[in-house]
Amino acid sequence: MTEPRVKPAQFTLTTGPVNCYPEVLLALGRPVSYDYDPVFQDFYEALSRKLQKAMGSETMPVILQGEPVLGLEAVAASLVGPQDHVLNLVSGVYGAAYGFWLRPHAASMTELRVDYNRIVTPDLLRQALHEHPETTIVALCHHDTPSGTLNPLPELAAVVREHGALLLVDSVSAWGGVEVSLEGIDVLVTGPNKCLGCPPSLSIVAASPRAWAHMKANPTAPRDSILSVLDWEEAWISGHPFPFTPSVAELNGLDAGLDRYIAEGPETVWARHARTAAAMRAGVKAMGLDLWAAEEAFASPTATAIRLPEGVDETALRTLMQTDFGVVVSSGRAETFNKLIRVGHMGPTAYPMYAVIALTALHGAMARLTDRPLNLGAAIEAAAAI
Ligand SMILES: *Cc1c(COP(=O)(O)O)cnc(C)c1O
Secondary structure (H helix, E strand, O other): OOOOOOOOOOEEOOOOOOOOOHHHHHHHOOOOOOOOOHHHHHHHHHHHHHHHHHHOOOOOOEEEOOOHHHHHHHHHHHHOOOOOEEEEEEOOHHHHHHHHHHHHHOOEEEEEEOOOOOOOOHHHHHHHHHHOOOOOEEEEEOEEOOOOEEOOHHHHHHHHHHHOOEEEEEOOOOEOOEOOOOOOOOEEEEOOOOOOOOOOOOEEEEEOHHHHHHHHHOOOOOOOOOOOOHHHOOOOOOOOOOOOOOOHHHHHHHHHHHHHHHHHOHHHHHHHHHHHHHHHHHHHHHHOOEEOOOOHHHEOOOEEEEEOOOOOOHHHHHHHHHHHHOEEOEEOOHHHOOOEEEEEOOHHHOOHHHHHHHHHHHHHHHHHHOOOOOOHHHHHHHHHHO
16 A cells, blocks of 8 residues: 655745734634725724834824835835935845835935845944935835845934934834834834735835925825825824725734734734744754854844755755645845745744744755755754754
8 A cells, every 4th residue: 555645734934925813814804894984984093093002103104005015115206205315225135126116206316235145234324324415315124025134223213313314114024023113213114914914915104293294295295196195194084085995804904913913912922033033043053054144143033044055946945845845935036036045934923833844844855955964953952942
């Protein structure tokens, strides 16, 4: 008798979108209300207030109806105008891509670039602002996901504040998984589909009073457009018409994701993201592989990028991890493609045992692709010690 073929269980350990929390999946099945129903309008206001509290935002955050690239493009168009001189900080693929949306709206744009395995430091930023005193807006990708590196947001925000420019931050893949204080941040864009464990489809934009004033004074800020942040400013006020139909089902999902985040306690959520990433990094190093980040301190708590050894093809590696071990991870993007693989620690997958699963699959797939001796026992011991 031949043994029946056993299919592996599926573990989606990607850098987003990620599996949703069960509470979120249940909420997606709530009845879809009519957007002019007062019951829905009350729900929308309560949801907006919940989000404001969770983010610690001085003003009411705006929810846009499209996954976070919509929010990023909308904010670029709404905030940046013909009087603005933009300094775009680039430590990875997302930061570089954001320049393409910022540049057309601005009088000028310059970029501060670092290697994609490093981070922007306060000294480099201070120097760049010294060279470009005309800067009115600084843009930063907090966690450049294709590199798995986290920029030091509070320190960079303090430097921007000293200068007086507005700070615009893409924190799509960090907010909710690490502590983010809005102190010194003028616009923060995030989404529910990374660390909040909700499906992709919404953008979240929190803006300071200064940023709202800047957007309102911007002659080129879009109106009557899907890219208009200003159109949605007062959407939370009951009885106020929405600019267009909100994504009712995904708002229900966001509501459940926020409830879970608040009930678990943000500090606890951040701690398990950090712990999972630390276990993963310890395991990778003990196994005999290298982190992508030039220094471990640059590595993000919400994703781990692992440098591929010479001669290992990333597509072959990820395919084996999936077919033989049921573990789905992410590739690099653009400049980081075929140089690394990424394991996400976001929302429901930010539990340290998932690091053990990822390490096991990584080791098993690597063993089929390279003669390099890699030590699974040491990797698991190192991860478990964390
Ligand atoms: C995920 C992500 C986005 C949104 O883009 P996707 O289409 O979901 O890839 C934007 N910025 C960052 C830093 C992200 O990680």
